[in-house]
Amino acid sequence: MPEGDTVFLAGHRLDEALAGKALLRAELRHPRLPSGALSGRSVLGVRTVGKHILMRFSGELSLHSHFRMDGAWHLYRPGQKWQRPAHQVRAIIEVENRIAIGFALHDMELVPTSAESTLVGHLGPDLLGENWSDADLHEAVKRLSADPTRQLGPALLDQRVMAGVGNLYKTEVCFLLGASPWAPVSAVNAVEAVKLSRKLLLANAWAPEQSTTGQRGRGHQHWVFERGGKPCRKCGDRIRVETQGDDYMARISYWCPTCQQ
Template sequence: MPEGDSVYQLSKRLQFMSGRTVTATSLRVPRFATVDFTGLSCERVWPYGKHLFMQFGPQVLHTHLKMEGTWAIHKVGARWKKPGHTARVVLQLDGEIEIVGHSLGLVEVFPAREYDLRMGYLGPDMLAADFDHDEVVRRIEATPHLEIGRALLDQKNAAGIGNEYRAEICFIAGTHPAREVGEVDVDKHVRIARKLMWANRDSPVRVTTGIKRAGETSYVFGRNNKPCRRCTTLIEKSFLGGRGDLERVIWWCPRCQPAP
């Protein structure tokens, strides 16, 4: 599942849509199949955490990539690289441009006036220019008995942190992901998260080690049974973090991140 920096970069790629008029609309999800943006201009495109938004007149198109979603940009009439049956959103814009969202995990349309109400459950956007560090800390500390690995992944606490960043944040902080929030320095974890994500916001390759060479970009993520870059202990992974299910597989170093 893409992290917040991936959606941030996607939004930047799609900024050319702003000011262009929609010439054809096809939303291939039953609930919104009759929605038509044709004749409306795209007022803006923006990300919030892992969510992508496009506003057309008084309506907002809200999408989420989930596990397999992608967006492609073509000239109208050009052959798609992905099969047509995976397309969930097809928008044609003036200038003979076609935007196609494939295998999107979420597609919905709602009135722009409802944006704050609908998305208000999300925590501060980790990549916002006015990122609210203290609010993220407050939200995480409100659940002292929750595992820090689960709390970091909860989008109601902070919008944009995904599984890769979760693993790397915990390693850099020296924290086992199954440790309870009340046992760790939450402020430290949030500072690491913001620093890592901000540094990668424009990078085509996500790097948490400071080394961009292939195979050396992460400390623990995706490195099961490989030696820790700090102590050479073999990295472990599991769906279980010692105190319950941490929702998705996570990696850690048994020596640098002692289990609770």
């Protein structure tokens, strides 16, 4: 599933391409949504909240979408060939000189803009929120610390705690904190965990590829993520791999048994 910074960058690119322009074409290919609901409107802007994208239109209407595992918004010029098959198209938003195509989008909803909170109000503080404050930090820390016995990995992934962390950052934050993903939340400093999560997301918010090591070269971007069986960059021990969580919450975890006791 895409990380919060991936969604953040996609949202900003959509905003730059579409905001302030009248719709020339708007199709919604979703059984719950009327295809012509956006006809005659203009795009006011695009905002992101965690892993959610909210596209706002004139007439007090917002289109909500979520990437989940395989969704994406692509931007094209008129006449440019699409990079994914037409049967995956769920939305076509065209303005002058730009076309936004939503492929395999999930959880699509049309709501009054004033009612966006019904879709994202349950989320914790947005780690990439432009108005991030000490109050957001304290709220995220409070939510993370609410159950000290909870395993750290799933707690970091819980979007109700703080919005934006995916499996990559969960894995890397645990490593940098020196704690196993299976350790209880009480084993780490919650303030440090929240600050580190935000720091890593911010460092990659405007980059197409993520790095947690500070290096961008292929094979050098991550400490342990997707490095199962390879030597730890700090101690040389072999990086372990195991699934953590049940059912839809199950995620592959990577960790160093020496650095993350």
